[in-house]
Amino acid sequence: MTTDYKRLASLNKEYVWHPFTQMKEYNLSDPLIIERGEGVTLFDVQGRAYYDGFSSVWLNVHGHNVPELNQAIIDQLGKVAHSTLLGMANVPAIELAAKLAQITPERLSKVFYSDSGATGVEIAIKxxxxxxxxxxxxSKTSFITMNQAYHGDTIGAVSVGAIPLYHEVFRPMLFPSHVIPYPNAYRHEGGAEGANETTLRALRDLLEASAEEIAALIVEPIVQGAGGIIIMPQGCLREMAALCRQYNVLLIADEVATGFGRTGTMFACDLEDVSPDLMVIGKGLTGGYLPVAATLATDEVYNAFYADYEEQKTFFHGHSFTGNPLGCAVALASLKLMEERNMVEHVVSKADFVARKLAILRHFSHVGDVRQQGLMIGIELVRDKATREPYDWAERIGVQVCQVARELGMLTRPLGNVIVFIPPLSSTEAELDKMTDILVESIFTVTESSENL
Structure with a gap:
């Protein structure tokens, strides 16, 4: 180990509290410390290279250290780094809002900025x-969410979350939400059709009984992320949207993880031609460069706040860095690059390539399911494929697989026993070929090799 690495590792252990990390265990090992990035590759301070197999937590679009995105920030930095949106405006924030209104589902015409997906969800709820x-x-004060939902870690976002491991300890602090099933064809005896039917029946029954007190349904459209990369069967989102309209309940689409080409269309809602009342975006909005998020609303929602000052209908919410010019400038550059390189269209062919490469996993005795929508892939590992018996969480099978992948030169992070593969959209077929080879080898090494059977 280099002297500089030892110094950084010591400082890291002494001062940094990492998110979603048990620090007692983390501090027993040598930390991975990233120094720089180039394309789809990250380099640590000791010079080792790793493929970014999870897009630095699902947000990288074009890779790292992209000249066009770097230049957009430099150009804006020469003008102004930040200027508030409270009663003022700035050029990049205006231009980005207009662009987002053009590319998001129809009716979404007003843009309210924030700095993360969680704050964007908090805004949508409020x-x-x-x-x-x-x-x-x-009377319309409650919300509907879905089991195993994840919408962020602020109190409002956690109140519409439903992952016990993350959320249960905070239950006394939260407002209650109605929870309905997210359609999981893998876990439902009736498959895709049965899963959809169960979800839609639960939603319809709830709305028939309680629509007068329900403000909105919030949903991760098409792909439920932290819940295990669960793919919503075809037609369910469209029917859910129709039920919300029928019973006069708003639909909030949380597209933080699924937006900006990740699912094979610009937004997951586009796959079923659904236009929500509110939509939250983040992660890929700036190409993975800077923390900018946004909540988009229809004119109908906006107009409910548009009133004389004395009526006190103002939306009293804001963030210090809302509409940050540097973030908005790089977001504009990212969207321009996506258009110039036809990135969304290319996701479909890349996804087909990945699907072919991962088809071998279906023959592995401890791979229960391979779920994929575009370049969002989740591989569920099970103790017994026939019975779908899961591994016990304490065995940390997912952690073991990701550790082997790291040793082989690729970074990703598991969701329990589900291995996540969400590469940057810019990944070439050759890069995807190498990454999927590492993925398959890692899973085989941990679950299929003779000493582990």
Whole structure:
């Protein structure tokens, strides 16, 4: 180990509290410390290279150290780094809002900026609540979410979350939400059709009984992320949207993870031609460069707040760095690059290539399911494929696989026993070929080799 690495590792152990990390265990090992990136590769301070197999937590679009994106920040930095949106405006924030209104599902015409997906969800929840309040329907105060939902870690976002491991300890702090099943064809005896039917029946029954007190349904469209990369069967999202319209309940689409080409269309809602009332975006918005998120609303929602000052219908919410010019400038550059390189269209062919490469996993005795939508892939590992018996969480099978992948030169992070593969959209076929080889070898080494059977 180099002297500099030892110094950094010591400082890291002494001062840094890492998210979603048990620090007692983490501090027993030598930390991975990233120094730089180039394309789809990250390099640590000791010079070792790793493929970024999870897009630095699902957000990288074009790879790292992209000249066009670097230049956009430099150009904006020469003008102004930050200027508030509270009663003022700035050029990149205006231009980005107009661009987002053009590329998002129809009706979404107003853009409210924030700095992370969680804060974007928090805004959507508050907007939905106050929308009905401003319209005089003050009984509509509750929300519908879905089991194993993840929408961020602020208190409002956690209140519409439903992953016990992450959320249960905070239950006394939260407002209650109605929870319905997310359609999981793998875990449902009736397959895709049965899973959809169960979800839609639960939603319909709830709306028939309680629509007058429900403000909104929040959903991760098409792909449920932290819940295990669960793919929503075809038609379910469209039917859910129709039920919300029928019963006068707002639909909030959380596209933080699924947006910007990740699922094979610009937004997951596009796959079923669904236009929500509110949509939250983040992660890939800036190409993975800077923390900018946004909550988009329809004119109908916006107009419920548009009133004379004395009516006190203002949306009293904001963040210090809302509409940050540097972030908005790089977001504009990222969207321009996506268009110039036809990145969304290329996701489809790349996804087909990945699917072919990972087809071998279906023959592995401890791979229960391979779930994929575009370049969002989840590989569920099980103790017994016939019975679908899961590994016990304490065995940390997913952690073991990701550790082997790291040793072989690729970084990713598991969701329990589900191995996540979410590469940058810019990954070439040759790079995807190498990454999938590492993925397959890692899973085989941990679960299939003779000493582990």
């Amino acid at each position: 907007m939905a609540f106050q929308y009905w309040h401003n319209r005089g329907l003050k």
